[in-house]
Amino acid sequence: MAATVRQEPQEKERGTPLVVETRGLTKRYGRIAAVESLDLTVRRGEVYGFLGPNGAGKTTTLRMLLGLIRPTSGDARVLGEKPGSPAGLGKVGALVESPAFYPYLSGQDNLRVMARYSGVRSPRIAEVLERVELSGRAKDKFRKYSLGMKQRLGVAAALLKDPDLLVLDEPTNGLDPKGMADMRDLIRRLGKGDRTVLLSSHLLGEVEQICDRVGVISKGSLVAEGSVAELRGKQGLLVRAEPIEEAARIAEKLVGVEEVAELGGALRLTTDPERAAEINAKLVSAGLRVSELRPAGQSLEEAFLELTGGETV
Amino acid sequence: MLASFGAELLKIRKRPATWILALVWFILIVLFGYLFTYSFAANPPDRPEDQPPQVQQQEEAFNEQILNGLLPENLLENLFANGVFSLGAAIVLILGAMAAGSEYSWGTMKTSLTQRPGRLGMLSGKALALALFIVLFVLLGLAAGAMSSYTVALLEDASINWPPLEELAKAAGVGVLTFGAWGFLGFALGMLFRGTALAIGLGLAWALAVENTIALLPIESDWWESFRRLTLGENTSSVGSIFGSPNPSFSIPETLVEPERAAITLGLYVAVFAVVSLVLLLRRDVT
Numbered sequence: 001m002a003a004t005v006r007q008e009p010q011e012k013e014r015g016t017p018l019v020v021e022t023r024g025l026t027k028r029y030g031r032i033a034a035v036e037s038l039d040l041t042v043r044r045g046e047v048y049g050f051l052g053p054n055g056a057g058k059t060t061t062l063r064m065l066l067g068l069i070r071p072t073s074g075d076a077r078v079l080g081e082k083p084g085s086p087a088g089l090g091k092v093g094a095l096v097e098s099p100a101f102y103p104y105l106s107g108q109d110n111l112r113v114m115a116r117y118s119g120v121r122s123p124r125i126a127e128v129l130e131r132v133e134l135s136g137r138a139k140d141k142f143r144k145y146s147l148g149m150k151q152r153l154g155v156a157a158a159l160l161k162d163p164d165l166l167v168l169d170e171p172t173n174g175l176d177p178k179g180m181a182d183m184r185d186l187i188r189r190l191g192k193g194d195r196t197v198l199l200s201s202h203l204l205g206e207v208e209q210i211c212d213r214v215g216v217i218s219k220g221s222l223v224a225e226g227s228v229a230e231l232r233g234k235q236g237l238l239v240r241a242e243p244i245e246e247a248a249r250i251a252e253k254l255v256g257v258e259e260v261a262e263l264g265g266a267l268r269l270t271t272d273p274e275r276a277a278e279i280n281a282k283l284v285s286a287g288l289r290v291s292e293l294r295p296a297g298q299s300l301e302e303a304f305l306e307l308t309g310g311e312t313v
Numbered sequence: 314m315l316a317s318f319g320a321e322l323l324k325i326r327k328r329p330a331t332w333i334l335a336l337v338w339f340i341l342i343v344l345f346g347y348l349f350t351y352s353f354a355a356n357p358p359d360r361p362e363d364q365p366p367q368v369q370q371q372e373e374a375f376n377e378q379i380l381n382g383l384l385p386e387n388l389l390e391n392l393f394a395n396g397v398f399s400l401g402a403a404i405v406l407i408l409g410a411m412a413a414g415s416e417y418s419w420g421t422m423k424t425s426l427t428q429r430p431g432r433l434g435m436l437s438g439k440a441l442a443l444a445l446f447i448v449l450f451v452l453l454g455l456a457a458g459a460m461s462s463y464t465v466a467l468l469e470d471a472s473i474n475w476p477p478l479e480e481l482a483k484a485a486g487v488g489v490l491t492f493g494a495w496g497f498l499g500f501a502l503g504m505l506f507r508g509t510a511l512a513i514g515l516g517l518a519w520a521l522a523v524e525n526t527i528a529l530l531p532i533e534s535d536w537w538e539s540f541r542r543l544t545l546g547e548n549t550s551s552v553g554s555i556f557g558s559p560n561p562s563f564s565i566p567e568t569l570v571e572p573e574r575a576a577i578t579l580g581l582y583v584a585v586f587a588v589v590s591l592v593l594l595l596r597r598d599v600t
Contacts, residue, residue, distance in 0.1 A: 063423075063598075063599070063600070066427050067426070068423050068426060068599040069598040069599070069600065086431045086434075089427060089428070093427075096423050097423075098420065099424075100419055100421045100424045102324060102328075105327055109323065109327060112323060113320045113324055114424070114428050116316050116319040116323065117425055117428035117429060117430045118316075118428040160428070161428075
């Protein structure tokens with residue numbers, strides 16, 4: 001099992017109530033472990049990205065959190081309740097994998113069915129349809145919906161209970177670029193305030209744009225957890241200057257530069273990339289020839305590949 | 314449970330396949346229960362000129378007997394003792410398989426369960442909605458039979474005497490027990506196979522091929538007879554025999570089980586299939 005890179009919570013995050021908490025959560029199918037000893041924590045009010053390659057165990061984890069799948073071992077609490085208990089599910093909205101509805105019913109009738117299951121009053125249906133911008137097509141049969149509309153109906157169903165926790169599993173799957181952008185905007189809006197969003201995705205850009213914190217799962221195990229910035233590691237600048245020894249000497253003396261390393265004929269400075277102009281001025285004023293100066297931070301993709309051992313997303 | 318019942322009722326009521334099955338059931342009753350039989354009895358084939366008068370009289374009496382069997386006073390005998398109602402077994406089996414299996418085929422089980430109904434509540438709602446539609450299908454069968462027999466009486470200029478209300482109520486009860494057993498067999502199969510295709514395919518193969526083969530196999534032994542007494546088809550036929558004997562011309566095998574015992578057996582089948590469905594839903598992961 002890979003060791004987990006877990007960033008300590010920031011001061012302001014300590015004491016924030018946990019909405020999702022798992023301890024040693026494991027699901028095995030025979031000898032194959034779909035999820036292995038997963039310790040996950042999602043705090044109230046955050047948009048948490050659950051990132052991992054296809055088949056890493058994201059959906060299995062979400063299904064366990066929703067009570068659809070029973071864990072082989074371990075423990076989980078969702079909003080303080082046992083996963084799948086009616087008390088817990090009353091405050092959880094979920095869209096798991098592809099949106100599945102009754103094809104012969106209209107979007108509105110599908111939501112009526114779901115509203116009856118959850119004991120929600122009918123006026124709420126119009127509200128959520130409006131929120132996902134489906135009011136105009138509410139009376140169309142679900143089978144006539146485009147994939148984007150189906151996804152939006154899935155989000156509408158998840159919102160029916162005005163949930164404290166919204167679980168969205170790959171909500172942009174199969175959408176065109178505009179549909180993806182619209183869905184991301186919607187998730188951002190939904191994540192504002194006290195509502196917690198647990199977003200599973202294999203799209204790094206999506207997670208980077210939307211999420212406050214990220215958990216990376218690989219081969220069933222959580223390999224890292226922290227903010228996007230934390231996972232990307234320390235940011236820095238790549239400097240190519242002549243002579244390089246002199247450039248290194250000057251850089252080491254600069255305030256705010258934590259580390260200087262030689263990297264393939266260039267220097268990698270661990271510092272705030274916004275100090276590029278200032279560093280450039282210092283080097284030039286010292287008579288050095290600067291041929292390249294650019295941010296050299298690790299992208300989330302690089303961090304992800306490093307954490308997952310090069311598994312593609 | 315009531316909330317789930319409301320949701321299930323909406324789904325089953327708005328599903329076109331439900332009403333297609335109802336239409337097929339109505340047509341089956343009219344065609345196989347009345348129209349074909351009436352056409353044969355009212356329009357007998359031309360007799361050979363040299364046919365002896367004794368044979369001719371026998372044929373006329375036979376046709377008259379068949380026509381009498383189609384009149385309103387013999388409504389229940391025709392529908393139940395002659396096995397017309399058994400045709401509906403396949404229809405309600407499909408209805409039951411659809412109610413359970415479609416949730417898996419469409420992947421809607423996960424969508425519904427995450428809305429909070431709980432597995433027990435959801436299954437109870439489904440079972441209640443199915444039971445309600447089984448009652449409706451029974452009433453539809455009785456109505457189709459009544460309408461057809463009334464038409465025959467008008468065509469034959471015969472007097473119209475309906476069975477007593479008590480008998481009609483009993484018939485509704487027998488119909489609900491029969492359809493309940495077959496409908497919940499389909500329901501349990503839908504749960505077991507997590508889909509409709511295999512559930513309907515195997516269910517129909519059992520109902521139409523295996524059950525009939527079992528009834529017609531000329532095996533004479535105690536264990537075979539004991540086995541036959543347990544089959545759904547045998548108990549369906551037996552419980553229907555309280556309304557009279559089958560028309561001899563229909564070649565329906567004699568029943569082995571007393572009607573009261575058959576009624577209890579069918580009731581137990583309903584309970585067993587419902588419990589099996591519940592255990593399957595409670596114990597298995599929804600993937």
